[in-house]
Amino acid sequence: MTLIRTPTDEAEARAVQDELRTRVVLDEPGPPPGTGLVTGVDVAYDDEHDVVVAAAVVLDAATLGVVEESTAAGRVAFPYVPGLLAFREIPAVLAALESLKHGPGLVVCDGYGLAHPRRFGLASHLGVLTGLPVIGVAKNPFTFTYAPPGARRGDASPLVADDGEVVGRALRTQSGVKPVFVSVGHRVSLDNACAHTLALSPDFRLPESTRRADALCRGALREATAG
Numbered sequence: 507m508t509l510i511r512t513p514t515d516e517a518e519a520r521a522v523q524d525e526l527r528t529r530v531v532l533d534e535p536g537p538p539p540g541t542g543l544v545t546g547v548d549v550a551y552d553d554e555h556d557v558v559v560a561a562a563v564v565l566d567a568a569t570l571g572v573v574e575e576s577t578a579a580g581r582v583a584f585p586y587v588p589g590l591l592a593f594r595e596i597p598a599v600l601a602a603l604e605s606l607k608h609g610p611g612l613v614v615c616d617g618y619g620l621a622h623p624r625r626f627g628l629a630s631h632l633g634v635l636t637g638l639p640v641i642g643v644a645k646n647p648f649t650f651t652y653a654p655p656g657a658r659r660g661d662a663s664p665l666v667a668d669d670g671e672v673v674g675r676a677l678r679t680q681s682g683v684k685p686v687f688v689s690v691g692h693r694v695s696l697d698n699a700c701a702h703t704l705a706l707s708p709d710f711r712l713p714e715s716t717r718r719a720d721a722l723c724r725g726a727l728r729e730a731t732a733g
Contacts, residue, residue, distance in 0.1 A: 512583050512593065519590045520624070527626040529634045536612065536639045536694030539701040540567050543611030546715025547602065547632075549595045550727040551582065557730055558582050560598035561723035563715060564609045567705065570714045573609070577726040578602040589623050592631040599632060612694070612702060613640040614715040619691030621650055621665055621674040633692020640691035641699040642674075643713055647687050652676040655685055660704060665689070675700055679707035686711060 513519040544567045549560045558580055564573040578601030584593035603610055618627030619642040629642035647665055650673060655661040659681045665674035674689030677700050686707075688699050706713035712720075 512597070516587055516590065519584070519587070519593050522593075523590075523624050523626045523631075526631065526634045527624065530620075530626070530630050530691075531633075531693045532690060534639070534693045534695070536641075536698045536702075539698065539705040542567055543573060543609035544614060544702070544706065544715055545603070545606070545610035545612070546614045546616075546713065546717075546719035547599050548616045548716060548719035548723045549598060550720075550723040551594075552727055552731045553582070555731045556582050557727065558594060558598050559723050559727040559730055560595065560602040561719045561726060562599070562602040562606060562610065563718040563722055564606060564611070565706075565715055565718070567611070570706070570708070572718065574606055575718075575722055576602045576605045577722060578605065579726065579730045591617070592626075592628040595628060596631060596635065599628075600635065603636065610638065613638050613691075614702070614706065614713055615640060615642045615691065616644070616716045616720065618642045618644050618648060618687075619674070619689040621648060621687060621689035623649060625673070627689070627691070629689065629691025637693075639693040641694050641702060642689045642691050643703050643716060644687040644689070645712070647676065650674070650687075652687075657682055662700060677703055679704060679713075680709075680711050683711045
């Protein structure tokens with residue numbers, strides 16, 4: 507069981523981030539794309555019922571077939587604060603991962619890693635707590651800027667912070683479709699994170715890992731709040 511600290515306020519949450527981000531590993535390439543297992547994780551909320559549900563979907567990286575699925579539901583443990591969303595999501599995500607019998611191999615978050623104001627988004631947070639290789643693939647660039655990548659699948663451009671630091675890439679997963687935003691979480695290089703993202707996105711803008719985890723957690727949330 508992974509031990510986690512639930513902060514009592516924003517100041518404590520930022521202090522936890524400052525402590526944990528020193529443990530992020532950036533000098534490992536990570537597993538080769540298209541091999542082993544890849545697990546997508548996603549989270550859905552019902553604020554009216556104060557419920558959060560996380561889903562983990564394990565895929566065979568070579569075939570993208572589903573190997574195993576898991577969900578976990580709980581109460582929202584931390585208020586909504588931009589930049590601190592991981593504290594709302596981590597307990598349920600860890601519970602979903604810990605109930606898996608397989609893998610999880612590489613973990614793909616619907617969110618950010620280094621592409622975060624404090625360089626410690628959910629993908630980095632989850633990676634440090636579990637020791638797993640984790641990447642973030644987000645639908646928007648958060649607070650960072652980028653030049654539009656080329657129009658073809660595989661084209662990419664740097665995702666850049668105000669101070670000029672490159673924190674990820676805008677990656678075109680389908681020709682003529684809006685890019686996704688890839689950032690390193692833990693124990694994976696940015697080149698490898700982008701290669702995994704392309705391998706996981708043969709037909710759609712979002713990786714299959716994210717698409718399947720999103721559908722699963724939305725269904726689980728409906729069940730958890732029914733009635």
